[in-house]
Amino acid sequence: MIYNDAEQSFEITASTKRKVTTGIQFSTQDIGTAKITFRLTKDGEPLPISNATHGKLFMRMADGSEFYVNTEVEDALEGVLFYILTDDQIKHAGTVAAELYVNYDNGQSLSVHKFSFEIDKALIDANIAPLAEYYIEDFEDLKTDINKTTDEINQTLNEIKAKFDEFENIETKTGSQEKANAAEANAKAYTDQHAGKTDNPHKVTKAQVGLTNVDNVKQAAKTDFDTHVGDNVRHITADERTKWNGSQLLKITNDVGNVLVSAGDTDDFYTKITQSGRRFGTFYSTGKATNAPSTNSTRGFFHMTATDSNGLGTFGYVIAVDWQNNMFTNYLNMDTGWQGWRRVLSSSDLSPIWNNVTLINGAKQDSVYPFKFSVSNNVLWLRGSFGTLPAVGTSVAKFTNKPTQLVDFVVPTIGSYGTARFSLTTDGDLRYDGMTANDNSSVSRVSFNIGIPLW
Incomplete structure (x- = not known):
């Protein structure tokens, strides 16, 4: 089998135990594969697991559902236990608070550690809202006792029938059958009465089934879950996610709307632009910067469309306008370098005003x-x-x-x-x-x- 295995090592000690926030994250689609492995040590050595040792795991899900289940032994000598989340348990998305215990047949028990892990709701499970539930695995013992009692009653009935068969020669068949029918009816009535009892006839205590560890907290109704799932203020829609994922990811200005690149008196304008890499952006340059567009200060924009192995721009263009409203252009070609500044002629250049x-x-x-x-x-x-x-x-x-x-x-x-x-x-x-x-x-x-x- 293939498992999404998350391993945790716990030292059993009387020192202060802090709740461990693990990095474990399962998905609601990890069906039958979400496995947690525990390595137990005491005084730095593996804690042996015997037939008299039982690992118990208590889990409180994000929606309030609680489970108290048995773990399984993977390596008894090395103290390794594991538990695989059931199909119902993996549906409870959110943060899971858990605690591991070790119980012994002689009545002793150890609290190993508290820890937490995450169950992430898969996109395909977006509409799943599992109802709060409680499952205490030790109730299986009660079910076994009831079934055993029923088997004993059935065995007694069979013995009674056998006796009536032996007495058939002494008593009429009709009389024996009537007695057998009456005994069967009485036995069935007793069994039905016993199965229908809700007053705990076997005196099972809360501690025995782990109810002392369950908080008596009111759970949210399904309508509350449905309202939360349908809240488009807290949750984005599929169209919104598509729109955001398809948008531009690079800024053309700084965070407050000023230019992205600034070239000062001692800077080289060409270097400042190519260092920005492949992007579209705005710039400012003084008139004293090396290779500046004009002897006057300029503002404009640039677009580098390719970069070399060092991330420097290799192809692109720059458009600049100085404070006298003169426009200049330049182009960078990886093979021939910068082409040099060219001033764009205006209508006043072609038809000057005298x-x-x-x-x-x-x-x-x-x-x-x-x-x-x-x-x-x-x-x-x-x-x-x-x-x-x-x-x-x-x-x-x-x-x-x-x-x-x-x-x-x-x-x-x-x-x-x-x-x-x-x-x-x-x-x-x-x-x-x-x-x-x-x-x-x-x-x-x-x-x-x-x-x-x-x-």
Whole structure:
């Protein structure tokens, strides 16, 4: 036979015994296979089991049902007992409180240990609600006594019939038959009367059948079990379980809704993304991080679809947007690596909007060709004219779009037809730096048509 065997070792001692919470877990589908094996020791040595020794197991089920049963001997010399749960007992799902006893024919008995184990209700048994029941195995002794008495009565009847057969020659057959019928009727009446008695004629005590160990506790009605089983607030439905099991298991943000990955000034952006492994998620990066999407801080999302043996992302993409609303993309290929950041062109890049430049320090707009600017694809574009140049080294305008380093350039002049020197500083100042060496001072205006990179 194949058993789902759970083994427990118990030392019989007078020291304080604590209730043992075992790791045993059976299923309501372990029919005829749920076996508990007990190894008993005393003073560190196996406790021999003799014919005068009887192992008793008391079990209180989660629903209040109680069983007091005999164990069986597996190895008498090594002190090994076992018990296999019946088909009715395995149906009582929940935590089972149990205690093992050893009784001897001379009246002595030992309490070995209290322990508990679990019976898990199988899905197929979801609608089973076993009624509370009590089964005391020693009642079998009472049944045996009653059957023995009945056998003795039947034997007596047979002897009486035999006597009547011997006296048939002395007494008429009819008279003997009447006596036999009367004796049989009396015997049957006595047997029926004895079997119907409920006043314990054999004086069996509560202690003898183990009722002193049974708590007098009211059991829940079947309607209460049915109400509990049908409670969809406490229990999820099959559709809900299917929906939850089929949902996404990875978060795209942290626990409070912020980004999942954050790259600081000293981090490498590529490393932070690939370390997240195969997943979809959100990120934040400063503009100073190595391999950052932009020199400005950015936010966006990424999706890594494959990983290497170390769990690092090997294929995927990143989409980032900086605080100036510029969008950038990048792609990781295991064979060729990161493809590099590409800025996504917007409608303003393809059809730039031109704005009048606000001039300062005495510079004046040209009424026919006003001085204007536009920003597209991270380039500051300047066109138009203005006159009345200020002193050398003075700013004529200030832009919010700033280059990462100083940019020097020259533009033509009108009047002398020479060139004037200008520079765009990292503070956004458009500074007049003077005329070239061969120009004279007869300049009416300067003319711009130039694009200045801002990276």
